[in-house]
Amino acid sequence: MTIVWTYDWVPEGPRGYVRDIRLRWALEEASLPYTVRSVPFEERGPEHVARQPFAQAPFLEDGGITVSESGACLLHLGKKSEVLMPRDPQGEADTLQWVIAALNSIEMVTVPWWLVGMSRPDENPLEGWMRQRLEQLEAVIAEREWLAASRFTIADILMADVLRVPKVRGFADFPAIHDYVDRACARPAFRKAHADQIAHFAASDRQREEPQ
Amino acid sequence: MTIVWTYDWVPEGPRGYVRDIRLRWALEEASLPYTVRSVPFEERGPEHVARQPFAQAPFLEDGGITVSESGACLLHLGKKSEVLMPRDPQGEADTLQWVIAALNSIEMVTVPWWLVGMSRPDENPLEGWMRQRLEQLEAVIAEREWLAASRFTIADILMADVLRVPKVRGFADFPAIHDYVDRACARPAFRKAHADQIAHFAASDRQREEPQ
Numbered sequence: 001m002t003i004v005w006t007y008d009w010v011p012e013g014p015r016g017y018v019r020d021i022r023l024r025w026a027l028e029e030a031s032l033p034y035t036v037r038s039v040p041f042e043e044r045g046p047e048h049v050a051r052q053p054f055a056q057a058p059f060l061e062d063g064g065i066t067v068s069e070s071g072a073c074l075l076h077l078g079k080k081s082e083v084l085m086p087r088d089p090q091g092e093a094d095t096l097q098w099v100i101a102a103l104n105s106i107e108m109v110t111v112p113w114w115l116v117g118m119s120r121p122d123e124n125p126l127e128g129w130m131r132q133r134l135e136q137l138e139a140v141i142a143e144r145e146w147l148a149a150s151r152f153t154i155a156d157i158l159m160a161d162v163l164r165v166p167k168v169r170g171f172a173d174f175p176a177i178h179d180y181v182d183r184a185c186a187r188p189a190f191r192k193a194h195a196d197q198i199a200h201f202a203a204s205d206r207q208r209e210e211p212q
Numbered sequence: 213m214t215i216v217w218t219y220d221w222v223p224e225g226p227r228g229y230v231r232d233i234r235l236r237w238a239l240e241e242a243s244l245p246y247t248v249r250s251v252p253f254e255e256r257g258p259e260h261v262a263r264q265p266f267a268q269a270p271f272l273e274d275g276g277i278t279v280s281e282s283g284a285c286l287l288h289l290g291k292k293s294e295v296l297m298p299r300d301p302q303g304e305a306d307t308l309q310w311v312i313a314a315l316n317s318i319e320m321v322t323v324p325w326w327l328v329g330m331s332r333p334d335e336n337p338l339e340g341w342m343r344q345r346l347e348q349l350e351a352v353i354a355e356r357e358w359l360a361a362s363r364f365t366i367a368d369i370l371m372a373d374v375l376r377v378p379k380v381r382g383f384a385d386f387p388a389i390h391d392y393v394d395r396a397c398a399r400p401a402f403r404k405a406h407a408d409q410i411a412h413f414a415a416s417d418r419q420r421e422e423p424q
Contacts, residue, residue, distance in 0.1 A: 065302050069316060070312075071316055072305070072311065072313075104283055104316065108324070112328070
């Protein structure tokens, strides 16, 4: 049984966006059995850090193997199911390329752009970098339904999750990226993963409200 | 035969730091045969973009397969040689985790921190994020020689390459990170890769200086 570890609770803002959704989504796409367990959001002790060195979530436990970093968890799951990762050499290489592009060419720009923009909304020094990368990506996505190997893969889970963040989505009018995110988020596996994450955190609210 | 594609020329500043060094280093570690070819640095046309959608270098050609993104190229090479990537499940999962950590938890901070710092050296809004991540990494590296699976892997190539950048190295005194980078860069495979990259760009200077 695969165990997805995530926080026991997060504030309203990030609900629906905590990265455990990437793991849930992949597991739903591949119909792999899994369960979800919680680590404390507020107190992250040495036991947590031993499993996630940057004191974040999620991490994965799978038959005695532990792995953290959502991208690495998806590459690990990709080895378990061809639904997630093609087995022909060029298809696999394409998938690796777009998995890394999502994390190291797009998210490496979108997350710091967002962080810097919180303190300097009017003159963000990462604005030009952000625009250039999204323009380049728009040109690719305008020509294809999914990023790698002419089919849906873990690369689309990562890229769509990076791009669906409201701030990124509102950055500029990139119609192909917009349609791509809509297409990805309309998949039943995404909808299930999203609803389950919302329910997970709502349940922790109810526990907090119950009299001791 | 594996072909590493890189620029024909770059300015003095990035020489020794262009990311083709990650591919050269991995190929040298694994004693895999390869050759290096060039694409124009100054004019990056549609043929370049077809192989690297963000108009960057390097990219890899390997028996008809093309793959870009240095992290993806290293994962591809890891499948070809156990020297680069352990074959036992936990060792492989560890390597995936630290490959992605290098690209998505450390480089995602160091590169934008450097970019933002060029325009705002005295009040960089990414300073705290940078310090926190390097402190967390320092705690890990203080306890081990290499990041994953108790041995040198492609995760160390990526992490050491991210950390050896002079700006990052000069950020603060993290003695374990400092020693780790020294240890990695003392390896014969790194020295060969570094010297070869320097020679590659020096040769293009000579070609430019020669009378037509």
